[in-house]
Amino acid sequence: MDAYSSAGWTAVFASIAGASAALTGLLFVALSLNLSQVLKGRGWIGRAVEVLVLLVSAMVISILLLMPAQGTQTLAIEIFSIAAPLAAVLAYIHIRSPHRRLFALRVFGGQLGSIFLIVGGVSLLAQNGGGLYWVVPALLIAMVSAIIGAWVVLVEAAR
Numbered sequence: 001m002d003a004y005s006s007a008g009w010t011a012v013f014a015s016i017a018g019a020s021a022a023l024t025g026l027l028f029v030a031l032s033l034n035l036s037q038v039l040k041g042r043g044w045i046g047r048a049v050e051v052l053v054l055l056v057s058a059m060v061i062s063i064l065l066l067m068p069a070q071g072t073q074t075l076a077i078e079i080f081s082i083a084a085p086l087a088a089v090l091a092y093i094h095i096r097s098p099h100r101r102l103f104a105l106r107v108f109g110g111q112l113g114s115i116f117l118i119v120g121g122v123s124l125l126a127q128n129g130g131g132l133y134w135v136v137p138a139l140l141i142a143m144v145s146a147i148i149g150a151w152v153v154l155v156e157a158a159r
Contacts, residue, residue, distance in 0.1 A: 003131035004072050004124055006065045016139050017062035023146065024055045030154050038153065043098040047153045050093045050110065054146035057086045058139045061117070065135070072131070076124040079135060083117035086142075090114065109145035113138045 002008055031038060031048055038044045064078040090110045097103070120134030 003133050004127050006070060006075055006132065007068075009132055009136075010066060012136060013062040013065045016136070016143070017059050017066065020055045020059040020062065020139075020143055020146075023143065023150075024052065024059065027051060027055065027146075027150050030150065034154055041156075044153055044156075046093045046097055047099065047149055050090060051146045051149040051153065053086065053089050053093075054110065054113070054142045054149070057082050058113075058142045058146075061135070061139060065132075072124045072127065075132075076121040079117050079121040079124070083114050083121065083138075086117070087111060087114035106145075106149070109141065109148070113142035113145065116141065 006013070027048075038048060061079060061082050064082075065075060070078075090107075094103075094107050094110065097106075099106075116134050116138030119129075120131060120138060123129035123134055124131045
């Protein structure tokens with residue numbers, strides 16, 4: 001597979017887009033079933049927004065990278081246009097979070113995906129260093145962080 005062209009990555013990005021869309025739908029269902037507990041608890045709304053942002057970012061990047069015949073510069077711009085706001089929104093949520101248990105792990109998991117996306121975008125522009133091979137792990141990290149975050153929100157808010 002060419003690390004600097006999205007042509008051979010269709011199945012990978014389609015899978016990630018579908019999985020993140022399905023997880024986003026499940027998050028909405030789960031939150032609607034536990035909405036009163038989430039609204040009562042301190043900081044659970046921010047945590048739920050964090051999960052939603054991670055999943056939607058993974059979905060949007062995957063969908064953008066599925067568009068055919070894009071050059072590497074376009075791919076990099078699309079990645080940067082999601083990665084930078086993602087990092088900023090996550091940082092804002094993390095700074096305001098009252099939940100400090102395993103906080104470093106949460107920040108690490110959330111921001112690592114953004115960092116990998118930025119490295120992947122730079123690598124695409126430079127045509128050196130791995131390109132899209134950075135993007136896929138970034139999206140997977142975002143999804144795993146979101147799944148863990150959703151579990152925490154739904155289980156802890158119900159207590």
